Amino acid sequence: MPPRWPRQPDRRDPSYRRLDDRMNFAVHVALFAAVNSGGWFWHQVQPTAVPFMPTVTLGWLALLAGHALYVFAIARYTE
Template sequence: MPPRWPRKPTREDPAYRKLEDRINFAVHVAAFTAVNSGLWFFHTLDSDWVPWVAKVTLTWLPVLVGNAVYIFAIADYSPLPLSPTVNPDPNGES
């Protein structure tokens, strides 16, 4: 049974932003794992066919680690401040 969100999901909701970022990270890890393992499998069969597999791994892995550092250490999921109220009178008089 899929999880249910108790309210309408919006990007302004800090809990929803956190969940969305973690799900996107999980998809990123899954794509890295699938593509990388496939490339290394074919590299093992014939190293001349995919000689650039190490470059792909060494380029993609720091991006993945950077994504993890941002999500788990840097990202601020506190509530977003409300936009300032706009005064309808340009002179500031009520």
């Protein structure tokens, strides 16, 4: 059963914004894991087909770290 929000969802609600930002981060992590695992598998099978895989992984990891920094350290959820 999916979690339910106890009141009408509103982006101005700090608790809702915090939960929404963390769920967006979780989706970002899941996409990173799925795309990179597939890409690295293909890179191992045929290295010449995807020679840019290390660059993609490092670049995306940097974006993911920035997203984590914002969600967990910078964002302030106050009224």
